[in-house]
Amino acid sequence: MRVLIVEDETRLAANVRKGLTSLAGFAVDAASDGEEGLYLASEGTYDAIVLDLMLPKMNGELLLRRLRERKVSTPVLVLTAVEDKATVVRLLEMGADDYLAKPFDMGELIARVKAVIRRNFGHAVSVLRVDDLELDMNRRQVKRAGAPIELKAMEYRVLEYLMARRDSVISKSDLLEHLYDYNWEKFSNVIEVYISGLRRKIDREEMPKLIHTVRGHGYVIREEAA
Amino acid sequence: MRVLIVEDETRLAANVRKGLTSLAGFAVDAASDGEEGLYLASEGTYDAIVLDLMLPKMNGELLLRRLRERKVSTPVLVLTAVEDKATVVRLLEMGADDYLAKPFDMGELIARVKAVIRRNFGHAVSVLRVDDLELDMNRRQVKRAGAPIELKAMEYRVLEYLMARRDSVISKSDLLEHLYDYNWEKFSNVIEVYISGLRRKIDREEMPKLIHTVRGHGYVIREEAA
DNA sequence: CGCGGGTTTAAGCGTTTGTTAAGGATCAGT
DNA sequence: ACTGATCCTTAACAAACGCTTAAACCCGCG
Numbered sequence: 001m002r003v004l005i006v007e008d009e010t011r012l013a014a015n016v017r018k019g020l021t022s023l024a025g026f027a028v029d030a031a032s033d034g035e036e037g038l039y040l041a042s043e044g045t046y047d048a049i050v051l052d053l054m055l056p057k058m059n060g061e062l063l064l065r066r067l068r069e070r071k072v073s074t075p076v077l078v079l080t081a082v083e084d085k086a087t088v089v090r091l092l093e094m095g096a097d098d099y100l101a102k103p104f105d106m107g108e109l110i111a112r113v114k115a116v117i118r119r120n121f122g123h124a125v126s127v128l129r130v131d132d133l134e135l136d137m138n139r140r141q142v143k144r145a146g147a148p149i150e151l152k153a154m155e156y157r158v159l160e161y162l163m164a165r166r167d168s169v170i171s172k173s174d175l176l177e178h179l180y181d182y183n184w185e186k187f188s189n190v191i192e193v194y195i196s197g198l199r200r201k202i203d204r205e206e207m208p209k210l211i212h213t214v215r216g217h218g219y220v221i222r223e224e225a226a
Numbered sequence: 227m228r229v230l231i232v233e234d235e236t237r238l239a240a241n242v243r244k245g246l247t248s249l250a251g252f253a254v255d256a257a258s259d260g261e262e263g264l265y266l267a268s269e270g271t272y273d274a275i276v277l278d279l280m281l282p283k284m285n286g287e288l289l290l291r292r293l294r295e296r297k298v299s300t301p302v303l304v305l306t307a308v309e310d311k312a313t314v315v316r317l318l319e320m321g322a323d324d325y326l327a328k329p330f331d332m333g334e335l336i337a338r339v340k341a342v343i344r345r346n347f348g349h350a351v352s353v354l355r356v357d358d359l360e361l362d363m364n365r366r367q368v369k370r371a372g373a374p375i376e377l378k379a380m381e382y383r384v385l386e387y388l389m390a391r392r393d394s395v396i397s398k399s400d401l402l403e404h405l406y407d408y409n410w411e412k413f414s415n416v417i418e419v420y421i422s423g424l425r426r427k428i429d430r431e432e433m434p435k436l437i438h439t440v441r442g443h444g445y446v447i448r449e450e451a452a
Numbered sequence: 453c454g455c456g457g458g459t460t461t462a463a464g465c466g467t468t469t470g471t472t473a474a475g476g477a478t479c480a481g482t
Numbered sequence: 483a484c485t486g487a488t489c490c491t492t493a494a495c496a497a498a499c500g501c502t503t504a505a506a507c508c509c510g511c512g
């Protein structure tokens with residue numbers, strides 16, 4: 001998962017970034033003012049945006065409006081300085097997905113960000129399931145047929161993204177975009193290496209294969225029907 | 227997707243082409259001077275244009291102006307040699323969609339190109355339907371009568387193009403133009419081969435035929451009325 | 453400063469795909 | 483029905499693609 005933070009207080013932004021990367025395993029980009037934030041957010045490659053309201057150059061409310069005008073539907077979690085009912089209602093109507101009053105607890109922020117992402121992908125619960133394979137997004141734990149499986153951080157992230165979009169074919173560049181920060185891609189076969197590792201651990205021996213490659217397109221995770 | 231590069235440094239152009247084709251899977255044409263660039267761009271068949279400012283015969287700024295005068299709205303990403311605020315602002319007002327200062331990271335260029343294309347398309351409807359045949363552009367999945375169908379990359383692209391223009395007769399050269407780079411005047415029967423493959427998978431047995439050939443003109447995909 | 457895990461790059465190898473080519477089938481005009 | 487043109491299908495092969503393994507790299511920690 002890839003998250004954008006739009007926040008001018010660099011101290012706070014650094015904390016949030018640290019929390020989201022180390023605790024949630026997300027790729028995080030940060031923008032320090034409204035214009036840069038809108039610019040990055042417009043690319044539409046993020047799975048969620050954490051948006052402060054008080055910002056230089058363009059305030060968060062305007063940013064959100066512009067973003068929705070541009071038909072970017074990335075879920076947005078708003079950080080408000082004070083509990084201002086009217087503002088909050090307006091923001092939610094404008095397309096914000098959740099809000100959090102400062103000062104907030106880091107654990108709660110992480111939980112909320114995960115929640116909006118989950119909702120956006122269309123499942124309310126935090127356990128993703130495909131056949132007898134399950135992935136608990138909160139505990140960061142994976143099981144196949146009840147047996148726990150140890151994954152490296154990157155393997156987990158690849159699997160999580162594939163499972164969040166089960167039944168859809170995900171291209172390698174799509175995966176790269178959502179697993180790494182920075183706005184660029186790599187000439188590399190990392191993804192293939194991780195897929196290889198995942199298969200060794202998940203689709204082993206005589207079990208039905210869940211990770212399928214669609215040559216020329218990408219990968220899907222799905223239970224084989226026919 | 228089809229992208230035009232207007233750049234006189236052939237070395238750079240070759241790199242960009244390689245990146246866009248191999249990583250993003252786009253078809254790429256290149257023009258080495260402004261006049262040729264404007265000529266090709268005016269055809270309006272591109273999904274994005276990468277435009278250098280310093281060019282022989284006609285500079286990029288003029289090219290962009292002419293292009294917009296002609297009401298061609300293809301998104302344009304400008305490559306500037308130096309970070310010159312005034313120029314950049316003028317270009318953006320003139321209808322450029324993004325810019326990148328040289329030297330740039332290849333991955334970043336690719337990401338930006340994809341971003342402008344995404345923005346331009348909005349989140350258009352992504353599932354095409356003809357009778358009981360459906361093609362989901364997001365999932366890259368094709369079904370007939372509910373049953374999923376496996377297609378090769380090229381077969382998929384042919385089908386996608388035909389379905390996007392359902393009910394109109396598409397000539398073979400039209401298909402070739404959209405599936406390959408510009409300089410494709412070779413005699414070839416590739417299209418016939420793909421159509422053959424598609425029929426075997428889609429119009430099978432006793433199902434009503436959806437892919438029709440119009441002798442001397444091309445192919446149509448439509449549900450047979452009479 | 454070296455160790456160790458995780459991450460990334462690089463290279464070899466087997467498989468699939470894109471493309472060409474050739475022969476058969478079908479169509480339209482005579 | 484004959485003929486030339488157009489289209490369909492199959493087979494073949496080089497190139498592209500994806501998988502795997504091993505080695506290089508990186509970074510935190512002792």
